[in-house]
Amino acid sequence: MSAPLWPAPLAADPVDATVPLPGSKSVTNRALPLAALAEAPGTVRLALRSRDADLMADALRSLGAGLTPYNESASSVDWTITPGPLRGGARIDAGLAGTVMRFVPPVAALADGEVFFDGDPAARKRPMGPILGALRVLGAEVHGEALPFTVRGPVAGGEVTLDASASSQLISGLLLAGARFEKGVTVRHAGPPVPSAPHIRMTVLMLREAGVTVDDSEPDTWRVEPGPIAARDYTVEPDLSNAAPFLAAAMITGGSVTIPGWPERTTQPGDQLRGLLSEMGATVELRGEGLVLTGTGRVSGIDADLREVGELTPTLAALAALADSPSRLRGIAHLRGHETDRLAALAAEINRLGGDARETEDGLAITPRPLSGGVFHSYEDHRMATAGAVIGLAVPGIQVENIATTGKTLPEFAHMWARMLGGDR
Numbered sequence: 001m002s003a004p005l006w007p008a009p010l011a012a013d014p015v016d017a018t019v020p021l022p023g024s025k026s027v028t029n030r031a032l033p034l035a036a037l038a039e040a041p042g043t044v045r046l047a048l049r050s051r052d053a054d055l056m057a058d059a060l061r062s063l064g065a066g067l068t069p070y071n072e073s074a075s076s077v078d079w080t081i082t083p084g085p086l087r088g089g090a091r092i093d094a095g096l097a098g099t100v101m102r103f104v105p106p107v108a109a110l111a112d113g114e115v116f117f118d119g120d121p122a123a124r125k126r127p128m129g130p131i132l133g134a135l136r137v138l139g140a141e142v143h144g145e146a147l148p149f150t151v152r153g154p155v156a157g158g159e160v161t162l163d164a165s166a167s168s169q170l171i172s173g174l175l176l177a178g179a180r181f182e183k184g185v186t187v188r189h190a191g192p193p194v195p196s197a198p199h200i201r202m203t204v205l206m207l208r209e210a211g212v213t214v215d216d217s218e219p220d221t222w223r224v225e226p227g228p229i230a231a232r233d234y235t236v237e238p239d240l241s242n243a244a245p246f247l248a249a250a251m252i253t254g255g256s257v258t259i260p261g262w263p264e265r266t267t268q269p270g271d272q273l274r275g276l277l278s279e280m281g282a283t284v285e286l287r288g289e290g291l292v293l294t295g296t297g298r299v300s301g302i303d304a305d306l307r308e309v310g311e312l313t314p315t316l317a318a319l320a321a322l323a324d325s326p327s328r329l330r331g332i333a334h335l336r337g338h339e340t341d342r343l344a345a346l347a348a349e350i351n352r353l354g355g356d357a358r359e360t361e362d363g364l365a366i367t368p369r370p371l372s373g374g375v376f377h378s379y380e381d382h383r384m385a386t387a388g389a390v391i392g393l394a395v396p397g398i399q400v401e402n403i404a405t406t407g408k409t410l411p412e413f414a415h416m417w418a419r420m421l422g423g424d425r
């Protein structure tokens, strides 16, 4: 299968740009189902528009929720959401979206009939077994162990133990709909550590903000009491994980990038970019106008446990390949079940360009070497595509396969990248 190649622009000068980012995928794709399950209509402002967010909106609509846009731009939309009786018979396309394939089935278990789920060929490989097994234990009828599968309620709720070491979303999905189960839900994790803890905190916080009682006082156990989900007016924060390639550009070129609207407090794991990129040599300041990162043009290698922030790995690996000392990225074995096997993909693509990236049991060991141009394959993975763009800033002749795959969470990526390089102030 051949996909179009995008000549990654080489940076001629230090970047000096302000890069406004559209809404967080993770916040959008939690606010939408919470609003659809609420006791009255609500709004979600500055919601992301992207493939993953559109798939979530379509899924909830086909289950019976009313979603009306009242303010739309290319990458952002304000929604009015009117909860409706949840109906069976829907066919849900999860695309390659982990949030859709894990967050919607527990909602579908509240519908009055069978709901069918499928997604992209690559999505059929993503771990689903533990959440589908949990839904069975909680009372639903589920056919299948991975996409495609069907779910049919009713779901009584109650207690369930699962191994969520493959993805935090296996837990978030059960919690998000859990208040609407007759008995609520108690979810216990048993197994190797759960990744992406900030994303579970985001789920718990958003539930509490919607008036749901959640007890997370015991490690690896979450209790959601049954009860109504309050209608709210959500405003979605900018997607901090999608700031990563733009901030990386300032580091590599010795320039400066400002991300407006960076929240002072957030559960988004992308906030950890501040510490991680400082460790790699950047100066990072949270100011009134946003997060300002200034680079030196030199990048230091890093030894970091990224278990909590796995989705930052592709950008950090790209930076590590351009650094002046070796890096070790640890705690991210679960990336083998992301959009693609990200550890294998990153090692293959960095090595294809002449680099030295080695898969370890739980991550990557990257030793910088001079890189040369070539095709950087993206494996339908938005963050692989942006990692290729980052390397392309410093290495002439990089061509990124299928840059349009960035549409999963950032449809305007190629324009934003060009704008950043052109300078906008």
Ligand SMILES: O=C(O)C1=C[C@@H](OP(=O)(O)O)[C@@H](O)[C@H](O)C1
Pocket: 025, 026, 027, 098, 099, 166, 167, 168, 169, 172, 195, 196, 199, 310, 311, 334
């Ligand atoms: O709940 C969420 O919004 C997410 C959780 C994380 O998933 P994993 O725990 O599978 O890494 C993260 O990588 C993904 O991009 C978004």
Ligand SMILES: C=C(OP(=O)(O)O)C(=O)O
Pocket: 096, 097, 098, 099, 311, 338, 339, 383, 409
């Ligand atoms: C892992 C990711 O996505 P998903 O929500 O599909 O799991 C990601 O965006 O890096």
